[in-house]
Each structure stands twice: as C-alpha cells, then as structure tokens.
Amino acid sequence: MRRAEGRIAARDRLLSVGGFVALWWIGSRVAASASLLPSPGAVAIFAWRECLNGALPRAFGATLARVLIAFALAMVGGGCIGYLAGRSPRANAWLDPWVAIALNLPVLVVIVMAYIWVGLNDTAAVLAVVIAKAPTVVVTVREGARTLDAGLAEMAAAFRLPRWRRMRFVILPQLLPYLVAAGRGGLSITWKIVLVVELLGRPDGVGYMLNLYFQNFDVTGILAYGLTFAGAMLLVETFILQPLERRANRWRSDV
C-alpha cells in the first residue's frame, strides 16, 4: 500500500517537472526573441558544452564547497546556540536580541560588511552566509529545545546515563525533526545567499558566472548555470535530506 502510494507520488513529481519544461518550451516559442527566453533544448546544449569545457564543473565545485561549509557551520553553530537558548531562560534573555537583530539585518548588508571587514576572500564569503543563515536555525532549534520531554530527562538522570549517551539517544532524537526542518529550509536559503556572495565579490563559482553572463545579457548562460545548480540542490534534498527525514521519523509510523 505504502509502496504504491510512493510510486504514484514519484509519477506525479515527474509529471510536474515535465509540465514545467513544457510550459517553458511553449514560452520560448511565443517569446519575441530567442535571446530573451531560449528553449529548454538550447539551454541544455549550452550547459552540456560548459560541462565538456570544464567551466561548469569548476564553478559548481567552488559554489558547492562554499554551500556545504557554510551550511554545516550554520547548522552546528545555530543548533548549539538554539539548544542553549531553549534550555536556559537566562541564556535566551541574552541571546534573543542578538538573534532578532541578525534575523532582520538585510543579507546584502551582512555580505558587504563581511567583505569590507574581513576582505574579499572565502572566509568573508562563508562568514557572511553563516551570519545570514544561522539565526533561522537558532529560532527553529530553540523551539525544539523548549519542548524536550522532562520525564525522559528524569529517566536519563535516574539511570545516570553518561552525558554523550543522553545527548545521542534522549535529546537529539527529540530535536531531529526541528534540525531536519531547519536543514531543509536552510539548504535552499544557503545556496541562494552563496550565489549573491559570489556575485558581489568572488572570482569563481556559479554566482560569478551568472554575473558574467548578466553583463553580456546572455540569458542562455544565466539559465544554464542557475537551473543546473537549482537542479543539483533539488537532488540533494530528494536523495539525501528527505531520506534522512524519513529515517528519523521511522519509529512514528513503524506500527
């Protein structure tokens, strides 16, 4: 039953993607000029050529590295701060104004200031992304930490469970839905911020290439790089994050 539902969902997803490509193709046929909206085929051929000459994999690698490093730092740092804020009202009183400021600070301001203060380098790029992303992780994990089951904490204390075992088996499983929610939303936000960071001050990466093609008004190049990277992130979400989420929630439905 569950497998059949999964097959139907997969088919619907494929049909949805097919519908998007079809709409795009129709749009390219009615557009005033092919240079304004090239067809899916033209973009695919362009992306393939960029793959063959090595430009696209190089840009991809640079951007992916920044995304993964920034994402990991934002998740770990934001997760730890969120847990602390959720468990300690005093820590929360100190941290809450900082989080509120960080949440409301325009990403562009963070990026520009990081480049000015740290320099036009990768450290500044990653730092800007972490500062922009971590507050949302803090807020999500803080909610999770506030709802931790006090009875289970007492059980762990009564059995004198070692600190690591408490964290691994009692606390983290309760936080996992919140971490996965922060992660799923976080990845898409992170890579979009990384592109802006690259566009503003890096000599490589997908964001840099988008800037290059934008200066030449080359829509085919912009779509080839933008959509390829979006597709890659979709694959990461579908084949890594979603299975992780299903695995984390297996005990809820395994009845």
Added chain:
Amino acid sequence: MFDVRIERKAFVAAGGVRRDILRDIGFSIAPGEIIALLGASGIGKSTMLRILLGLDSAFDGHVRHGPVRIGTMFQDPRLLPWLTVADNLRLVVTDGMPSPDLGVLLDRVHLPDAGGLYPRQLSLGMARRAALARALAVSPEMLVLDEPFASLDPRMTAALGAVVAQWSRDTGAAVLLATHDLAHALQLATRVLVLAGTPATLAADIAVAPGGAAAVLDNLKSRFGFFRPGGDGLPVAAAWD
C-alpha cells in the same frame, strides 16, 4: 545502605506561598529489604522517591548511600519511543555494569517476543512491564519503584511481584516501592512505611514477619482505621490526612 533524612520539603504554591509537603522523615534501608511506602494519592510518595533518586535536591536533609546501582520505574513507563524495547533496555546498561541477558529479562516480565517492538506497539500494561525489565537491566542493588503494578491485572500483578521478590532474594537487592495497593504491598514487603498527615510525616514503620501480613493489617487498621470494611484493602484517601 541508604540513610534518608528529610527535615522539610516544600513546594511553592500559586501566589508564591510555600507549602510543606514532607516533614521530619527519617529511615534507613538495608540490603535485601523490600519496603512498601504507603500513603494516599498525592501525599508525597513520588516526591520522596524523586529525592531518593537524586532528582530533587531542593529539600532540607540528606540522602546518603554508597556507590550502588539503582534501577527505577516511574509511574509512567518513560520508554524512549524511537528505540525498540530491547534498545531501551540496552541504553541504561553503561560501562562497568554486568551485561544482562535481555531475552531472560523480557521472559521474566512476560514479554518474550517484545524485544523488537517499539513502545507505541505496546499496551500500557506491556510498557510498564518493559519498564520493569529496564529497571532490572542495570543489575540493580537497589530498586526504586513508583506504583509498579498500576494498570496491571491481578494475575500479572502477582507475577511481577514475584519477579521483584525473587530478584531481591537472589541478589540481595533492596526494594522501595511506593503503592496504595495495601493488600499487595503486604504480600510482598518485609517492611511497611506509612506516610500520613499534612504535611506528611512518617506515621508508621512496621516490619512484616513471614506470614505476618494479617497482623500488620490489623495493626494499621487499629492505628489508622482507614480501610474499607470487607473491601479490597485500598485505603480511603481522605482518612490519610
């Protein structure tokens, strides 16, 4: 083994008023003793067990004991829902403890096939038995059980009572069980502690000799007079205060 002295334990009630719950309670627990802690619902039995377990340190007094392994069972099972029953048992076994035979433990509590099940797949009674197996998994020298036989049928209550008594006999473990099931407590216990009054004090500390449950029951009736005539041995809550 355990030396307990609670001068005063208070809660802050609504409006910021401190209300004493327990006062002037002192007793010790020796290896091999099975002590039934009796008292009406809400009188402070669970609070006292939490103090013994080191979960509540906000009281005047002390709880002194050597490095004993303590197995415990709360009123609700408190199994981790994301672990199977077997993994819940494995979780509490830490370095330096003898490794238990989980199959034997689950057999003892009449859950021979439940090791691979998740807690959501168990009835409340089964979950309580799994919680008892978890308490035994640490090879306890002291068992602290809070209403261990609630929501079990009489046959299962008797069976699990026998498991606890057997464990105490085999290993010399002390047992402290809070209950308001007087009839069952007297079948199992070698000693009875009674909490009564407001705030609760230790109103009685009576040894139960083998075959002497009836005499203890008479003693409690004459001193407290709170048992339903011809009833099931459950105390009438109001009469405890």
